[in-house]
Amino acid sequence: MQTRDAGRIGVVRRSMPFRRFCAAIVLVAAGMLSASSPQGYGQARPPVDLLLILSIDCSYSVDAREFALQAQGLARAFRDPDVIAAIGRGAYGRIAVSVVQWSDQGQEAVVVPWMEVSGAAAALVLSQKLATMARVSAIGATSITSMIRFGLRYLAQAPFRSARQVIDIATDGRNNIGGYPMPLRDLAISRGVTINGLAILNEVPTLDKYFELYVAGGPANFVISANNYDAFAEAIKRKLIMEITGAGLS
Numbered sequence: 001m002q003t004r005d006a007g008r009i010g011v012v013r014r015s016m017p018f019r020r021f022c023a024a025i026v027l028v029a030a031g032m033l034s035a036s037s038p039q040g041y042g043q044a045r046p047p048v049d050l051l052l053i054l055s056i057d058c059s060y061s062v063d064a065r066e067f068a069l070q071a072q073g074l075a076r077a078f079r080d081p082d083v084i085a086a087i088g089r090g091a092y093g094r095i096a097v098s099v100v101q102w103s104d105q106g107q108e109a110v111v112v113p114w115m116e117v118s119g120a121a122a123a124l125v126l127s128q129k130l131a132t133m134a135r136v137s138a139i140g141a142t143s144i145t146s147m148i149r150f151g152l153r154y155l156a157q158a159p160f161r162s163a164r165q166v167i168d169i170a171t172d173g174r175n176n177i178g179g180y181p182m183p184l185r186d187l188a189i190s191r192g193v194t195i196n197g198l199a200i201l202n203e204v205p206t207l208d209k210y211f212e213l214y215v216a217g218g219p220a221n222f223v224i225s226a227n228n229y230d231a232f233a234e235a236i237k238r239k240l241i242m243e244i245t246g247a248g249l250s
Contacts, residue, residue: 045161048116049090050244052097053151056111057171058137059103061203066229067135070170073233074099075130077240078123086244087117094118095244096160097126099133100150104140105178108150111136114158143178144169144215148195152188163192164219166243170198170236172229174210185217194218198239202228220246 056070099112151167175181197211208225226235
């Protein structure tokens, strides 16, 4: 079911259907992930309530203003008292966040490495990093497939541990290079990783439906839509609160 907020923002919640994975598909997807978990982390990694990768679309369709609206929207969200309060309500009272810019195949750039956010002071530090962030990822096509592949590798290397791991993909376009995203999406599901979507509908009015069918998956996954980049800030705030809080948010 989808709801609209002032005609600008929509949320789609989906329960994960039972999937029978074809062994061949899983093997192919696994082959795409040549990197495995590094040695030496294990139980030594400090626990957090959530491992969250926030992605920022830097493809051809995103101009300088639209990139800035993404960056400033994220920066504003981490200054918001509601987001900070949601972090504090977790069992550990802290999450780990990393920010990745992406576009074409292999064009993923970590602009904020993994950092712990455990209160207003840490959230402000992250907000300042986002507000002053330069556009680093090369402009290119839109490879959601490559972003998922990178995200799974990167989660495996995180210096924190959590039962909840989320790859948050924001974009205004469909995957158009690098193969279909479904095998990687299904591999993420098999690993207990959630992929959530923020579909910006200015280029493709049905992008939220595309995300529901081919991209989003995993425990308590959902898709939020925003009609344009001007609605991004409010959409990402709502999305962050839902991701931080986890399943059961009304």
